[in-house]
Amino acid sequence: MYNNDSRLQVNKGKLRLKNPVLSASGTFGYGKELESVANPDFYGAIALKGITVNSRAGNTPPRLVEVAGGIINAIGLQNDGVKDFVKNKVLPLKKYDTAIVANINGIKEDDYCVIAEQLEGTPIDYIEINVSCPNLEGGGVEFGKNARSIGSIVKKVKERTSIPLMLKLTPQVTDITEMVRAAEDNGIDIVTLINTYPAMAIDINTRKPVLGNVVGGFSGPGVKPMAIRLIWEVKKVTNLPIIGMGGICGWQDAIEFMLAGADAVAVGTWHFIDPSIAQKINQGILDYMNIHGFKSVSEIAGYTWRHHHESKKNRHNCCT
Amino acid sequence: MIVSQSSVVSVTSLSADYFVIAFDAPQIAPLCKPGHFLNFRIENNYDILLRRPMAVFDVDGSIVKSLIKVVGKGTRWLSQRRVGDQLNVIGPLGNGFFDAQNARRIFIVAGGVGLAPLYFYLKKARSFSVETIFFYGARTANHLLFIDDLQEFSTQCVFITEDGSFGEKGLSTDILESYCEKVNLSAQNDIVMSCGPNPMLFRVAQFAESKQIPCQVSLESYMGCGGGVCLSCVIPARSYEQDGQAFFKLCTDGPVIDSRRIDMKFFTMAH
Ligand SMILES: Cc1cc2nc3c(=O)[nH]c(=O)nc-3n(C[C@H](O)[C@H](O)[C@H](O)COP(=O)(O)OP(=O)(O)OC[C@H]3O[C@@H](n4cnc5c(N)ncnc54)[C@H](O)[C@@H]3O)c2cc1C
Ligand SMILES: Cc1cc2nc3c(=O)[nH]c(=O)nc-3n(C[C@H](O)[C@H](O)[C@H](O)COP(=O)(O)O)c2cc1C
Ligand code: FES
Numbered sequence: 001m002y003n004n005d006s007r008l009q010v011n012k013g014k015l016r017l018k019n020p021v022l023s024a025s026g027t028f029g030y031g032k033e034l035e036s037v038a039n040p041d042f043y044g045a046i047a048l049k050g051i052t053v054n055s056r057a058g059n060t061p062p063r064l065v066e067v068a069g070g071i072i073n074a075i076g077l078q079n080d081g082v083k084d085f086v087k088n089k090v091l092p093l094k095k096y097d098t099a100i101v102a103n104i105n106g107i108k109e110d111d112y113c114v115i116a117e118q119l120e121g122t123p124i125d126y127i128e129i130n131v132s133c134p135n136l137e138g139g140g141v142e143f144g145k146n147a148r149s150i151g152s153i154v155k156k157v158k159e160r161t162s163i164p165l166m167l168k169l170t171p172q173v174t175d176i177t178e179m180v181r182a183a184e185d186n187g188i189d190i191v192t193l194i195n196t197y198p199a200m201a202i203d204i205n206t207r208k209p210v211l212g213n214v215v216g217g218f219s220g221p222g223v224k225p226m227a228i229r230l231i232w233e234v235k236k237v238t239n240l241p242i243i244g245m246g247g248i249c250g251w252q253d254a255i256e257f258m259l260a261g262a263d264a265v266a267v268g269t270w271h272f273i274d275p276s277i278a279q280k281i282n283q284g285i286l287d288y289m290n291i292h293g294f295k296s297v298s299e300i301a302g303y304t305w306r307h308h309h310e311s312k313k314n315r316h317n318c319c320t
Numbered sequence: 321m322i323v324s325q326s327s328v329v330s331v332t333s334l335s336a337d338y339f340v341i342a343f344d345a346p347q348i349a350p351l352c353k354p355g356h357f358l359n360f361r362i363e364n365n366y367d368i369l370l371r372r373p374m375a376v377f378d379v380d381g382s383i384v385k386s387l388i389k390v391v392g393k394g395t396r397w398l399s400q401r402r403v404g405d406q407l408n409v410i411g412p413l414g415n416g417f418f419d420a421q422n423a424r425r426i427f428i429v430a431g432g433v434g435l436a437p438l439y440f441y442l443k444k445a446r447s448f449s450v451e452t453i454f455f456y457g458a459r460t461a462n463h464l465l466f467i468d469d470l471q472e473f474s475t476q477c478v479f480i481t482e483d484g485s486f487g488e489k490g491l492s493t494d495i496l497e498s499y500c501e502k503v504n505l506s507a508q509n510d511i512v513m514s515c516g517p518n519p520m521l522f523r524v525a526q527f528a529e530s531k532q533i534p535c536q537v538s539l540e541s542y543m544g545c546g547g548g549v550c551l552s553c554v555i556p557a558r559s560y561e562q563d564g565q566a567f568f569k570l571c572t573d574g575p576v577i578d579s580r581r582i583d584m585k586f587f588t589m590a591h
Contacts, residue, residue: 033548061556071544272545
């Protein structure tokens with residue numbers, strides 16, 4: 001099966017995946033729902049729907065609306081809490097040949113620690129600290145905009161768990177490199193980006209906001225160029241493994257993210273349109289490697305970044 | 321749940337805004353039950369992203385059909401398909417109408433394009449011995465579809481138009497209620513099934529509950545994935561204790577739901 005082709009393996013720092021395609025949190029449920037059309041086995045890892053300490057009912061509907069170039073969602077982190085997650089959601093995933101990522105969310109800094117402690121000893125392979133949810137009152141994205149909060153959360157969670165840690169970054173910051181530095185200084189293993197952009201839509205006939213929550217997060221093909229640029233920025237300051245996402249709709253987009261510096265990619269919104277996209281991306285990457293003479297995905301990761309900066313260096317050299 | 325690349329077999333225009341699209345889907349067809357739905361990919365670049373959900377209207381061998389009302393870009397795109405075009409369809413999805421084989425009599429109330437899943441139900445119900453009273457309302461005579469079929473498939477069919485241009489004049493809910501005043505209703509033997517605009521469903525559900533008759537309604541909500549992963553299609557549950565959660569996922573717990581499980585404020589919410 002091409003999803004298991006050894007040329008697709010990702011081995012960088014703590015990130016060890018059989019292939020570079022992940023599901024983005026919130027777009028793949030708890031892994032089993034789409035099994036008949038999107039088997040978790042096809043993925044390098046699956047990031048599950050975000051969880052909180054206690055259960056949350058989520059926002060008042062409507063929770064989602066299509067707009068030009070994407071969708072706006074305001075789900076509001078509906079979930080049954082970490083206890084139920086450990087008891088009912090995680091174990092059934094053991095049978096799949098894929099890594100499992102728990103996406104954890106907090107209203108208070110300590111929430112992240114409480115959840116991380118409960119995930120210890122479960123089949124969870126990675127914890128994704130989500131400091132970028134726009135749909136969480138208090139906490140959520142507010143932590144993600146503040147380097148000090150990021151540093152403090154990463155440090156505390158690191159002390160509580162041996163599970164490798166990912167940090168999910170928001171695009172809604174003036175300087176994303178500051179956030180990455182704060183996370184790296186405090187021991188983060190992997191960075192994932194981007195979460196959604198804050199957005200809103202109004203129904204011109206009713207003259208009311210479309211979403212029950214008024215504002216939500218924008219995702220889908222429209223965000224891709226902004227996401228690519230942020231990967232490029234992050235690459236400047238870190239050599240940590242990067243998982244890139246934001247508007248991936250096919251293998252070409254995945255390659256673009258990797259050329260910019262991503263070691264692996266995640267598909268979110270496009271699962272709703274084409275649930276069998278993971279196989280297609282892995283197949284597309286292999287075809288691309290054959291045509292362009294790459295021997296492993298690690299050669300693609302950061303290719304454009306490296307070449308751009310080397311040629312810039314050479315230009316400087318010849319001028320001096 | 322199957323993803324099918326299917327050929328369009330026919331697109332039949334029924335009126336200015338209604339059409340039936342039929343496509344060949346040998347893997348999906350045998351799995352379809354009344355109340356199930358399909359999720360159509362609209363392949364016109366990035367103008368329309370999300371799939372569009374449509375009820376299964378009929379199955380004929382390997383051919384699956386949807387009855388569609390043109391309301392916007394996606395439904396217009398579907399109406400413009402030609403024989404032989406390829407359609408990417410996911411289905412069947414959701415839970416259909418549940419078992420009513422023990423019922424003696426089913427009151428079926430269809431409004432507008434809500435006819436789609438109920439037509440299929442009525443057609444299938446011929447195979448078990450149950451009395452079917454079909455109430456079908458539309459704005460005018462021109463909006464009533466498949467009159468002959470409905471008369472043939474049902475024990476009795478009552479047509480209702482708002483302007484009185486065909487059948488009874490008024491709202492289907494009024495006609496249902498006055499019809500039921502003349503018969504003996506029983507919680508053991510009777511069932512109500514309904515699909516249509518929310519104000520109609522609200523009154524049908526209220527009526528059935530006031531008579532303590534089980535009522536199954538097929539609902540609509542805005543769907544992201546259609547497969548239970550995005551949590552966008554949720555509708556509020558009436559009883560937290562019974563259901564253990566504040567919301568249902570309409571795509572996987574529905575679209576057909578026992579009306580007693582729905583928080584009635586759903587029917588007056590914006591969608
Ligand atoms: C379970 C289910 C079964 C349905 N069955 C039928 C059917 O048999 N025949 C039929 O004609 N219609 C049916 N509908 C309604 C149909 O899905 C919408 O009319 C269609 O999506 C409109 O698309 P559009 O691009 O033409 O319109 P747009 O201009 O995009 O939208 C018009 C309205 O359609 C609805 N809509 C748009 N996108 C979605 C979406 N992704 N999910 C749900 N609703 C949406 C919204 O209410 C919106 O305001 C069903 C809906 C659901 C949820
Ligand atoms: C419906 C929906 C729910 C989401 N829920 C979460 C979540 O619970 N946690 C999280 O970190 N990101 C969540 N996201 C963000 C995605 O994981 C992803 O970062 C974002 O959608 C960008 O990728 P895309 O353009 O491919 O969708 C959600 C996105 C969508 C569309
Ligand atoms: S439409 Fe995604 S969960 Fe129902």
